[in-house]
Amino acid sequence: MKPFNRVLQCAALLGFLLATPIKASLADEAPTGFDGLSNGFILQGDYDHDQELFEKRHTVAGGLGPVFNAQSCAECHANPVAGGGSQVSVLRAGTFDGKKFIEPPGGTVIHDRATDASLQSKVADAWNVRTQRLSTNTLGGGYIEAIADETLLKIAKRQPQQSNGEIHGQAVMVDLIEVPGAQRVGRFGWKSQHASLLSFNAEAFRSEMGITNSLFPSENTANGRAVDEFDTMADPENNGWEVALLTEFVRATKAPPRDAALAAGADAVAGEQVFEQTGCGICHTSTITTAPVDTLVNAGTFKVPAALGDKTIHPYSDFLLHDIGSGDGIVQNGGPSSRNKLRTAPLWGLRTRSRLLHDGSALTVQQAVKRHQGEAATVMEQLKALSAVEKQQLFKFLDSL
Amino acid sequence: MNKSITKSSFICVILATLSVTHGAYAAAPIRLPEVVALVPTGGLVFSTALSKKRNEVYAVDARNKMLYVIDGKTNTRKEKATLDLQDAVVNGIAYNETTDEILLVDYAGESSRLLVLDRKTMEFVGSPIALDSLHAAKVVIDEATDTAYVSNMHSGTVSVVDLKNQSKIADIVIGTGAPTPAGCNPWDSANPCTTPGGNPLDMKINPKTHKVYVASYTEGTISVIDTRTNKVEGARIPVGSQPNGMGIDTGTNRVYVNNWQDGTVSVIDGDTDTVIGEPIVVGSGLQDPLHCYEAGKLDACKSWGSMPLGPIGVNEDKHLVYVASSNDGTVITINGKTNKVVGEPVHITTGPLVPGGCANFGACTQGSSAQNVIYNPKTDRLYVVSLADAWLMVLQGQGSKTAAPPSTHNH
Numbered sequence: 032m033k034p035f036n037r038v039l040q041c042a043a044l045l046g047f048l049l050a051t052p053i054k055a056s057l058a059d060e061a062p063t064g065f066d067g068l069s070n071g072f073i074l075q076g077d078y079d080h081d082q083e084l085f086e087k088r089h090t091v092a093g094g095l096g097p098v099f100n101a102q103s104c105a106e107c108h109a110n111p112v113a114g115g116g117s118q119v120s121v122l123r124a125g126t127f128d129g130k131k132f133i134e135p136p137g138g139t140v141i142h143d144r145a146t147d148a149s150l151q152s153k154v155a156d157a158w159n160v161r162t163q164r165l166s167t168n169t170l171g172g173g174y175i176e177a178i179a180d181e182t183l184l185k186i187a188k189r190q191p192q193q194s195n196g197e198i199h200g201q202a203v204m205v206d207l208i209e210v211p212g213a214q215r216v217g218r219f220g221w222k223s224q225h226a227s228l229l230s231f232n233a234e235a236f237r238s239e240m241g242i243t244n245s246l247f248p249s250e251n252t253a254n255g256r257a258v259d260e261f262d263t264m265a266d267p268e269n270n271g272w273e274v275a276l277l278t279e280f281v282r283a284t285k286a287p288p289r290d291a292a293l294a295a296g297a298d299a300v301a302g303e304q305v306f307e308q309t310g311c312g313i314c315h316t317s318t319i320t321t322a323p324v325d326t327l328v329n330a331g332t333f334k335v336p337a338a339l340g341d342k343t344i345h346p347y348s349d350f351l352l353h354d355i356g357s358g359d360g361i362v363q364n365g366g367p368s369s370r371n372k373l374r375t376a377p378l379w380g381l382r383t384r385s386r387l388l389h390d391g392s393a394l395t396v397q398q399a400v401k402r403h404q405g406e407a408a409t410v411m412e413q414l415k416a417l418s419a420v421e422k423q424q425l426f427k428f429l430d431s432l
Numbered sequence: 433m434n435k436s437i438t439k440s441s442f443i444c445v446i447l448a449t450l451s452v453t454h455g456a457y458a459a460a461p462i463r464l465p466e467v468v469a470l471v472p473t474g475g476l477v478f479s480t481a482l483s484k485k486r487n488e489v490y491a492v493d494a495r496n497k498m499l500y501v502i503d504g505k506t507n508t509r510k511e512k513a514t515l516d517l518q519d520a521v522v523n524g525i526a527y528n529e530t531t532d533e534i535l536l537v538d539y540a541g542e543s544s545r546l547l548v549l550d551r552k553t554m555e556f557v558g559s560p561i562a563l564d565s566l567h568a569a570k571v572v573i574d575e576a577t578d579t580a581y582v583s584n585m586h587s588g589t590v591s592v593v594d595l596k597n598q599s600k601i602a603d604i605v606i607g608t609g610a611p612t613p614a615g616c617n618p619w620d621s622a623n624p625c626t627t628p629g630g631n632p633l634d635m636k637i638n639p640k641t642h643k644v645y646v647a648s649y650t651e652g653t654i655s656v657i658d659t660r661t662n663k664v665e666g667a668r669i670p671v672g673s674q675p676n677g678m679g680i681d682t683g684t685n686r687v688y689v690n691n692w693q694d695g696t697v698s699v700i701d702g703d704t705d706t707v708i709g710e711p712i713v714v715g716s717g718l719q720d721p722l723h724c725y726e727a728g729k730l731d732a733c734k735s736w737g738s739m740p741l742g743p744i745g746v747n748e749d750k751h752l753v754y755v756a757s758s759n760d761g762t763v764i765t766i767n768g769k770t771n772k773v774v775g776e777p778v779h780i781t782t783g784p785l786v787p788g789g790c791a792n793f794g795a796c797t798q799g800s801s802a803q804n805v806i807y808n809p810k811t812d813r814l815y816v817v818s819l820a821d822a823w824l825m826v827l828q829g830q831g832s833k834t835a836a837p838p839s840t841h842n843h
Contacts, residue, residue, distance in 0.1 A: 076667020080653070083670075092721055209626045210613055229612070229627065245626040265728035270618075272650040275608045275627035332612055 058320045061174050061342040063288035065112050065383075071338035072173060072283040081280035082113050084273060089240055091146055094268030097261040098142040098150050098251045099241035104277060107166035107239070111383050114170045114284045118386050120163035121239070123361050124154045132160065132362040132370050136255025139361050140238055147261050150253040162359035163390045164221050168380050171286030172219070175350065175377075176228050177321035177328065177339040180216040186316055186349045193313050198406045200314060200351025201372060203365040208233060208246045213330035218350040221389050222363040223374045227329045228278045236274050245271040286344055287380030293431035302428025305421050309413040314375045314406075315347040347378030347432065356404030357388055371405075381432040396429050464765055464775040465754065465814050466831025469507035471824040473500060477817050479570075480824070481525040481534065482806045486551065489806070489815050490534055491824055492522045499525075499536070499549075504811055507826050515554055520547065524570035524582065531595070533557065537568045537582055544568030546582055546593055558598050563591045565603070566617070572637040572644060574659050581635060581644050581657065586611060586618060588629035590646055592662050602662050606630035606655050607648040630655075634743060636678040636687065641702055645687050647675040654678075654689060656705050665705075671698040672711055673723065677804070679744030681751055681768050688744045688753050688766070693725045694718065695737030697744070697755055699771050708771070714738050714764045715757035715777050725792060736789030738764075745807035745814050747829055754829075756816050758791055758801040760784050763816055763827065765835070775835030780825040781818040796820065 062070050069078035086105040089095040100121055101107050107119040122141040126133040135141075135158055142152045154161055183202055190198045205217035208230040217223035225231035230246065237247035248267040250258055293299050306312055322328060324340035351374070358371025365372060373389050386394060393399035403411050417425065475493035477500075482489055487504035497520065501513035517536070524537035536547040538560065544567065545560035565584035568591070572581050580593040588609040592602040607630025611618055616625035631650040637643070643665070644657040652675060653668035672691025675698070679688045685702035695718045696711035715738030719725060724733035741758035751768035761781030767774045781800035790796035800820035807814050807829065814827040 074667040080668060080670050092723060093726055233626070245624065263727055263732070268726070268728070270650070271625065271627035272608075272631075275612075275629070276651065278627075279608055332614065 058341045058343045061171070061321075061339075061344045062285045063171075064285045065115070065170075065288060066285070067112050068285065069283045070173065070285045072336060073279060078280065078283050081276050081283070084276050085113050085280050089242060091263060094240075094242040094264050096144075096146040096241040097258040098145045098152055098253050100140075100143050100239045102240065104235070108169050112170070114168070114172075114281060115287070115380065115383060116168035117166045118391065119166045120391055121166070122154070123162050123164060123359070124158045125160040125361060126158050127160050127360055127370070131367055132360065137252035139363075140251075142241075142251060142253070145253060150256070150258055150261060152254045155254075160360040162361060164359070165384075165386060165389060165391045167219075167221065168287065168377065168383075169281045170284045170380065171344065171346070172228055172231075172284060173282030173339045174286060174321050174342055174344045175218050175346065176226075176282065176333070177326075177335045177342070178218065178319055178350070179322040179326065179328070182319060182322075183216045183218065183350055186319075187351050190313055190349075190351075194310065194406075194409065197409050198310075198313050198353070200349050200353055200375070201365055201369060202351055203369065205364045206230075207330050207332075210330040210332055215329060216350075217364060218374075220363075221359075221373055222361070222365060222369065223350055223352055224363045227333070228281050229274065229329070229332075232277045232281065233271075233274045236269065236277070242269055243267045244269045244274050246274070282339065286346075287383070287432075289345075289379075290382060290431045293427065296427065296431075298424045298427035299431040300428075301421075302424035302426070302431075305417065305425045306428055309417070309425075310410040311414075312347075313410070314349050314351070314353055315378055316349045316375075317345055317347055319344055319346060345379060347381075348375045350374060350377075353407070354405040355402075355407045357402050359389055378429070378432045382430055396426060400429075461834035462750075462752065462765070462767060462774045463830040464833045464835055465763055465778050465827040465829055466833060467778065467780060467825055468813075468828045469826035471502050471507055471509065471826065473817075473822050473824050474498075475822055476819060477822070477824060478804070478819075479523060479525045480804055480806055480815060480817060481527045482808055482815070483527045483529065483551070484808060484810050485529050485532070487808070487811060488527075489824065490525055490527060491817075492517070492525055492536070494522070497521070499534075502815075502824060504808065504813060513554055515549070520545075522547075523568065526571045526573050526580070527551070528573050528575060528595075530575045531578070533595075535571050535573065535580055535595075537571050539566075539568045542566075544582070544584060546571065546580060546591075548595070548598070561593055561598050561600060563593075563600055565589060565591055569633050570635050572635045574637055574639065574642075574644075576639060577659065579659065581637070581659075583632035583635055583646060585631050585633060585649070586629070588631065590632055590635070590644070590657060604657055604662060604664060606632040606646050606664070607651045607653060607668060634675075634677045636680045636743075638680050638682050638685070638687075638702060640682050641685065643702065643705075645678055645680070645700070647671075647678060647689065649674055649676055652691075654687070654700065669700055669705055669707060671700075671707065672696050673725075677740070677742040677744055679746040679753060679805075681746045681748050681753070683748045684751060684768060686768060688746070688755075688768075690740040690742065690744060690755060692739050692741055692758075693723065695739060697740060697753075697766065712766060712771055712773065714740055714755050714766070714773060715760040715762055719789075725789065730787060730789060730793050730795060733789055736792075738762075739789070739791065740764075741791075741801065742804035742817070743806060745805035745816075747807055747809065747812070749809060750830075752829070754805045754807060754814055754816075756780075756802040756805050758785070758803050758819075759788055761800055761802045761818070763802060763805065763814065775833070778827065778831075780816050780827070781823075782821050 215226035233246035352372035387399035475495035566586035611625035611629035672694035745754035762777035786798035
């Protein structure tokens with residue numbers, strides 16, 4: 032075994048031990064399922080009602096547009112059940128002048144749809160940074176929100192030790208939109224640009240559907256051009272009640288389940304060992320325990336309830352930003368150095384995705400794995416050194432997620 | 433003659449006879465309410481309560497901060513009983529038939545309070561009961577347990593108050609709870625909220641089933657509290673937009689809910705706590721285009737519809753339901769047996785609001801809003817507020833006019 036391999040194995044073991052919180056054995060496993068059932072945060076009837084809002088098709092009379100990407104939450108977050116991800120992507124663009132990233136007029140989101148042809152947003156030829164971002168899965172979002180900042184910071188701190196300094200996840204402190212002046216470790220979105228589900232959903236409500244709300248009261252623009260002429264509603268178009276219920280819905284979703292039959296197979300069980308031993312699990316963290324029940328998070332605005340607190344989850348993500356060579360060139364909250372970094376894609380629910388990486392450019396898991404470079408270079412060397420059987424076991428494991 | 437044809441004809445005759453008989457029964461005319469008196473209130477009355485025992489109506493004048501006692505016999509104010517509420521800003525009011533006390537919800541100051549008033553002496557009993565809540569709104573009483581339930585709009589809760597010991601014993605979270613961020617005020621632009629919370633507003637109690645129904649104004653749902661456990665029972669019941677008033681027919685165990693921005697009334701089956709059928713369109717009905725109010729502009733609607741507002745009166749003996757249309761200035765009668773509107777609306781104000789929908793914007797130039805129906809089963813009297821007219825209208829439930837009988841031809 033090569034020395035670095037030994038280091039990695041040791042690091043993986045250490046990582047495994049560190050990643051397994053002391054309370055893990057005491058914490059209950061979070062419920063999982065693609066079954067459309069509440070995780071217990073709210074009653075099933077309330078969940079069903081909230082899901083109707085999640086699937087509600089918005090119209091201009093209800094504040095849609097004038098520029099937007101979709102008419103409902105479920106238009107993008109629906110696979111295999113409401114709240115999941117999908118193949119729908121959002122277009123983003125900007126300019127890199129060799130030194131810094133420059134946002135285009137109106138921001139990096141280039142809206143694909145408009146209520147009037149004159150408002151159509153487009154990518155200018157001069158903008159040399161262009162990317163698509165797949166809609167992320169939101170199932171299990173309540174557990175992610177309930178992870179204490181300290182837990183993510185600890186993961187970030189130990190990664191260099193686990194990898195000879197090669198892997199160094201960036202915890203991005205982002206603004207909590209609902210509490211001016213307060214920040215928290217980001218965890219939602221491809222750039223971990225939001226730390227709370229309320230912030231995340233409120234921005235999606237405005238940015239993706241064009242429905243202004245109390246947290247995001249200003250309309251999207253069409254490549255920086257004002258849309259007032261076509262805006263029929265006074266802002267904010269929603270006083271926040273709908274965003275609050277959508278947030279309640281996401282908090283109540285169960286985590287994506289594994290394919291139980293596959294996961295129980297010998298290959299998948301062995302593949303999980305390979306996954307950890309090669310160092311994949313340094314970033315794709317397998318196990319995290321959420322904050323204790325009654326912990327105040329989101330700057331004290333949300334008390335972790337029994338349904339979400341003290342829960343063991345298996346997101347296979349550290350929710351930190353890394354440069355693995357597939358970055359999209361966009362800078363959001365993480366500063367200039369985050370230009371080519373992306374949040375570690377949570378692998379729970381991997382088997383429900385037909386397109387992989389942030390832009391959907393990888394169409395097989397194997398292809399997505401091969402695209403890992405940068406911080407993942409040494410781990411990739413380990414993967415290349417695996418025997419055919421080990422590789423088969425690894426992908427069987429990934430197929431079970 | 434073919435025997436089967438004879439038999440069929442006989443059955444048809446029987447059925448036709450039964451149909452006529454049934455039709456005659458069903459066609460028994462429903463008498464519509466009729467205005468019998470007008471009581472000047474002198475100010476803006478948003479809340480009323482009824483004492484069946486004393487045959488009195490209590491009306492809180494928010495403008496002049498006075499509590500008026502109205503004699504149900506003479507339809508006049510009992511001036512000697514009028515109480516100056518001084519610094520209190522009273523929203524909710526209820527009368528306790530058992531203890532002969534009037535409960536007043538005061539939301540002045542930083543924390544709301546529940547005031548208990550001895551009707552006999554018109555003096556307050558004990559100290560105000562601290563609710564530690566923001567903008568308490570309405571109150572209902574479970575007389576069997578001497579417990580009051582107070583909705584706290586800006587705290588997103590219902591407070592449970594032990595009236596015997598004059599202390600709050602619990603807070604029950606309604607809908608998504610408190611607005612965020614903590615301490616915000618949805619009505620203060622200097623201290624705005626990012627989410628409005630559950631906004632519990634009107635409540636009704638069904639003492640037979642031990643349930644309190646709570647309307648979540650912003651979330652369009654009704655929550656059900658079990659008074660035996662003081663916990664929310666079951667999932668929220670989705671109704672229409674901005675539910676703000678309710679009525680219960682305890683005989684049929686039906687709950688009627690005003691959906692202010694929809695121009696409709698939802699009906700809930702109290703046995704299952706689920707909505708029955710489609711919402712009943714009342715008065716001038718729905719907004720055109722639907723939900724145009726969401727645009728937040730007075731000119732966004734071609735029609736603002738009826739906008740039913742405030743508590744609903746229920747005649748449990750005849751299963752008639754009375755709804756006030758704020759925009760039309762009318763009282764509408766619903767037949768609780770069929771859940772259909774019967775007869776023409778009864779005008780109780782100087783006219784409909786002009787421009788329509790102006791109540792949303794405080795921009796009314798004419799007319800008066802009809803709201804808050806209470807029904808006294810002992811006297812068959814309805815009491816309805818005509819807000820801008822500063823009147824409390826008194827109607828005879830079974831007036832001289834009848835609704836056109838329903839057709840006996842079902843096909």
